[in-house]
Amino acid sequence: MVTNNLDLIEDIQKIQRQRSCELGCTGLDHRLYALSQLKRLLEEHESEWLLALKKDLGKPAVEAYASELGVLLNEIEYAEKNLADWLKPLSQGRFLLSGKDKVVTSYYPYGSVLVLAPWNYPLQLALMPVIGALAGGNGVVLKPSEFAPATSKLLSKLVPVYFPKKVLYVVEGDSKVAESLTRLQWDFIFFTGSPETGTKVYEAAASHLTPVLLELGGKNPCILDESGVNDAAVKKIAWGKFLNAGQSCIAPDTIYVPREQLGSFLEKMKSQIQAFYGVDPQLSPDYGRIIHAEQFHKVLRYLDDGKIYYGGEYSEENRYIAPTLLVDVKPGSEVTKDEIFGPILPVIPYDSLDDLKAELNRLPIPLCIYVFSSKKETIEELQKGLESGSFSINEVIMHAVNPFVAFGGKGKSGLGRYHGEASFQAFTYPRAVYSKKAPLGLSKQFPPYSKSALQALRKLRKKIF
Structure with a gap:
């Protein structure tokens, strides 16, 4: 659907954020279901994808399957197999002079994610970041490249069949549509393309302090x-x-x-x-x-x-x-x-x-x-x-x-990493929950400080905090 209706997109952002908030660091079944739907989207329409890639780039079927569909299916299956482990919270604790503390770190979704895709691998590079975003519990608004119109049109046609807007939504359009999307306040932006355009995306995201992942290029x-x-x-x-x-x-x-x-x-x-x-x-x-x-x-x-x-x-x-x-x-x-x-x-x-x-x-x-x-x-x-x-x-x-390789560049070739577990980590943030059982307490912790407090702190700091 070609659109510059930003009110509609902002409404979709709201429902995506609400869903991600409800999932939090849980919702394994919901995440796995979203990944399975993405897999169905690819497998049940394989011939249509191959035809679209042939129209856009003249890709032979073997090359298109190997570099686009096959890569995506492997990535989905890898995420499905490992997602339960990635979601497991990390618990750590210490015994201190004042008692025992505990930190539980869990991975939470950012919320509503914008994915801006390029034209050279118009299916793979559109959906590869989507895999990580869905595994992380996010909602996604995907902008395919207008320069690969057959693939973009097919994405726009099929995605609503498999996904509600609160999970995945496709926006078609040209560079003006992409620019208008980047002006909105997203929770995370993923961009693949040139360093020049990536700089503009980075600048737009910075106005909202939005985290980004930039996959750019360079002379290899x-x-x-x-x-x-x-x-x-x-x-x-x-x-x-x-x-x-x-x-x-x-x-x-x-x-x-x-x-x-x-x-x-x-x-x-x-x-x-x-x-x-x-x-x-x-x-x-x-x-x-x-x-x-x-x-x-x-x-x-x-x-x-x-x-x-x-x-x-x-x-x-x-x-x-x-x-x-x-x-x-x-x-x-x-x-x-x-x-x-x-x-x-x-x-x-x-x-x-x-x-x-x-x-x-x-x-x-x-x-x-x-x-x-x-x-x-x-x-x-x-x-x-x-x-x-x-x-x-x-x-x-x-x-x-x-999928074991965390893929990405440095400097003008990119910012951030994805693929495999790196994708899950890219589209989530670690949230720490701290608690402490302190039956004794430390009298020197609070004002007014005694003359001996500094000396005691120097000697015992590792057992205090």
């Missing part, structure tokens, strides 16, 4: 040493880069390879692209498309920032850009500074790890660093010498679908 470097240039590594990198036509915030953004290995890497990558998608990827049923015309032209401009080693073909009509290897990249050009978010892969040679570390440390902190090497010393040097939201060794992408 993929670093190979001489031992990392091999067929297995190239196959993984090619898959991770050209998945979803390169429109992934965790895609390997730029390859750094030893100068003497540059030619070997390029030939291996060229052969791998052909093995995946044939000599003309435009004809491949397994290769996606750019989301919309504006993104198409933005990505296309990066071709001018270097020399095309392989690929470079495009079709504006079909929003198609071929998997492209870019070499002789111009220092300081846009492709070296922007998150590419498309199927263009700059390959840059380096002469020493020290020089490379110095260069990368001048850039904003990325969401992930990928390292391909069989040398323990190389891996340790890069892990200690570079900052990132996560660090992946001889793999790409897979850390982001593991």
Whole structure:
């Protein structure tokens, strides 16, 4: 439902807050039921979701299921299995001179949560935070991306069938709708998107002192040493880069390879692209498309920032850009500074790890660093010498679908963590209940203080408080 009726949204906020207040730190059955409904929403309409993702991004069914539906179903089932343990209160106590105290810490929902979703994985990145929010006992207002209209429309159509407004509500609309939503007073805001828009969301939330979780992006470097240039590594990198036509915030953004290995890497990558998608990827049923015309032209401009080693073909009509290897990249050009978010892969040679570390440390902190090497010393040097939201060794992408991994960035690549238990913790706050049995009491605790009170306090502070 396309709307800018903020009165309606504020009414929904009220009923969501009321429900969350009633659940408090309990209501396991209500939470599990909400998760089961979300699972039904996905499983009972699988073919419709796959069709919508095909319309929006040209995603092949296998890729769409693996990166969208399958990931969500695994996350739901993981939350269902562990939610009872996550909800258990933590009880701690101490024996003091004045008696025994006790602290019981339980996790409470924030209330009404706003989720602003992106277009690149329009189903997964819309519902992944919803899983954590529902497990935490919150109500959710979800704003899907208008740039993935088929998926957004299907969410708007199906969610009311499975959920009342007090649990989950979908608002469709453009960026103006999103801006109007962020001006309201929420209990928590979750945003996935660009650092520029994330900054605006953060500023809007700050006016109400609303907590936020920001999943942004960045230029994820993929670093190979001489031992990392091999067929297995190239196959993984090619898959991770050209998945979803390169429109992934965790895609390997730029390859750094030893100068003497540059030619070997390029030939291996060229052969791998052909093995995946044939000599003309435009004809491949397994290769996606750019989301919309504006993104198409933005990505296309990066071709001018270097020399095309392989690929470079495009079709504006079909929003198609071929998997492209870019070499002789111009220092300081846009492709070296922007998150590419498309199927263009700059390959840059380096002469020493020290020089490379110095260069990368001048850039904003990325969401992930990928390292391909069989040398323990190389891996340790890069892990200690570079900052990132996560660090992946001889793999790409897979850390982001593991519910044990608390996923998120640092600095311009994000604020906060989610997935698995981290999602439950992100969408709840710990509330401590303190009690004390003090049959004796301490006479020196209260005014007027005796001359010996300070001396006694210094000696006995660990047994007093």
